[in-house]
Amino acid sequence: EDQVTQSPEALRLQEGESSSLNCSYTVSGLRGLFWYRQDPGKGPEFLFTLYSAGEEKEKERLKATLTKKESFLHITAPKPEDSATYLCAVMNYGGSQGNLIFGKGTKLSVKP
Amino acid sequence: DTGVSQDPRHKITKRGQNVTFRCDPISEHNRLYWYRQTLGQGPEFLTYFQNEAQLEKSRLLSDRFSAERPKGSFSTLEIQRTEQGDSAMYLCASSTPGSPLHFGNGTRLTVT
Numbered sequence: 001e002d003q004v005t006q007s008p009e010a011l012r013l014q015e016g017e018s019s020s021l022n023c024s025y026t027v028s029g030l031r032g033l034f035w036y037r038q039d040p041g042k043g044p045e046f047l048f049t050l051y052s053a054g055e056e057k058e059k060e061r062l063k064a065t066l067t068k069k070e071s072f073l074h075i076t077a078p079k080p081e082d083s084a085t086y087l088c089a090v091m092n093y094g095g096s097q098g099n100l101i102f103g104k105g106t107k108l109s110v111k112p
Numbered sequence: 113d114t115g116v117s118q119d120p121r122h123k124i125t126k127r128g129q130n131v132t133f134r135c136d137p138i139s140e141h142n143r144l145y146w147y148r149q150t151l152g153q154g155p156e157f158l159t160y161f162q163n164e165a166q167l168e169k170s171r172l173l174s175d176r177f178s179a180e181r182p183k184g185s186f187s188t189l190e191i192q193r194t195e196q197g198d199s200a201m202y203l204c205a206s207s208t209p210g211s212p213l214h215f216g217n218g219t220r221l222t223v224t
Contacts, residue, residue: 099168
């Protein structure tokens with residue numbers, strides 16, 4: 001069964017303290033791995049898509065990487081406005097193009 | 113790009129009542145998706161439309177749930193005879209082929 005596990009469940013950082021979020025996945029055939037950011041009471045906001053092992057994408061203080069078993073979201077020198085829940089999702093070749101399998105997310109809090 | 117719009121933002125209903133939610137996708141997106149998210153969980157796929165055709169439905173979508181997209185533009189999700197377990201955030205997303213899903217801010221349903 002396809003599965004996505006994110007760790008840690010919650011992470012508290014001081015402003016400027018870099019860290020990484022982990023997304024481990026088990027999927028029959030990976031079509032793509034997606035990272036989203038979700039603020040309280042809002043829908044998920046798209047960040048990155050990764051398609052193959054070794055691929056990396058960057059946006060401001062965020063960098064996503066992908067291996068055959070997991071993905072990392074690296075946050076460099078975070079600011080309080082980076083506080084949110086970060087969701088990882090996978091799409092497999094067996095499913096429809098809309099059927100994303102999400103993890104439970106990592107809730108990030110950045111204190112000034 | 114005005115984003116995906118969902119209405120209402122909040123709905124409180126009594127058990128046994130019927131409710132209907134509306135989603136207006138990004139105008140040039142021909143694919144539309146419904147997801148459900150409960151507290152502390154990632155979104156779960158419910159159903160997917162390409163234009164007006166409903167191409168996939170999750171096992172989560174019981175007989176009490178029905179979704180339509182009559183003219184390939186906006187979509188409605190109806191829940192009949194609501195139960196307390198239906199309380200959740202209902203998220204709509206849209207995309208073009210090969211592009212990531214863009215989510216709306218959801219409709220929060222509370223069944224009392």
